[in-house]
Amino acid sequence: MALKCVAIDDEPLALELIKNYVSRFPGLQLVQVFEDALSGAEYLKQNPVDLLFVDVNMPDISGVELVRSLVNSPMIIFTTAYRNYAFESYELQAIDYLLKPIDFNRFTAAVEKAIDFHKYKNATQENxxxxxxxxxxxxxxxxxxxxxxxxxxxxxxxxxxxxxxxxxxxxxxxxxxxxxxxxxxxxxxxxxxxxxxxxxxxxxxxxxxxxxxxxxxxxxxxxxxxxxxxxxx
Missing domain, CATH: 2.40.50.1020 (LytTr DNA-binding domain)
Incomplete structure (x- = not known):
């Protein structure tokens, strides 16, 4: 079953890039995208998903604040043009932290980690x-x-x-x-x-x-x- 994903970024071009990248993975299903962080946060409170791609710097609330507000947080992949939020991603145990412009190979590595971690959480290990x-x-x-x-x-x-x-x-x-x-x-x-x-x-x-x-x-x-x-x- 494909992982349900949401992408939140106030930059339309960044969202289009993520949509393009996600479409190349049969194991991912992008269910919603948001240019507005508050709307994205409200959606996530009502609709559980498996994976969230979220920009750190947004005008209303930051991606870090958004993730902290979620009661049941999905797996997180932060996207940002700035390196100085690395500690926050560490603190929130994000799957990965992608710097813009996002390279597809780097995106692939992050997604593979998310898929692997999802399998780990849901697997019944016999060996x-x-x-x-x-x-x-x-x-x-x-x-x-x-x-x-x-x-x-x-x-x-x-x-x-x-x-x-x-x-x-x-x-x-x-x-x-x-x-x-x-x-x-x-x-x-x-x-x-x-x-x-x-x-x-x-x-x-x-x-x-x-x-x-x-x-x-x-x-x-x-x-x-x-x-x-x-x-x-």
Missing amino acids: TSDESIYVYSEYKMIKILLRDIEYIESMGDYLKIYLCNADKPVLTLMTMKKVLERLPEDQFARVHRSFIVALTKIKSIHNRKVNLTHVEVPVGDAYSGFINQQKGI
Whole structure:
């Protein structure tokens, strides 16, 4: 089934370009376009859609304000001629952030991320080796296979997700509680207020420390029961 899309932009030429680009994707259905942000916002409150292309700079309300006003926000792809709204797109966990004039190849990459993310949200995953989560990092949605995660470290409001054979961790704005809700309990365990480990990556546990493939992390006092669980006690 095609994703229902809406495009909002006060520039008619920009809307025509998006209409043209969307028409090239059988997996997308453009149900409405608006040159007026307030009319677009009102439509979205009454008509749920899957994907919204929205300009950031508009005369009545900005695209950022529009998205914040929505109770049930669809997937968002921001379009703008300015780079200084990148943080807002990150904060609102937009699928992507496209700079005008929008190149078709760049548009394609953004749409493919949206389609992939939609499938992820609605799929029933049967093969654990293919299980994944999506996190927002570097102004875009990143797909992470669960089997690639070695451990996760909390850094205040951010998480560092360390992957096997990756040069650097994935940094994302998320709490430990939130990421634990997305991770299978039989594959991951919290062993410290600042650490979650992948059970399959544990090599040994000694002196309240968990030795993983590439690092050693402590077991916190509040999580000492984890050690007994691994011993089968």
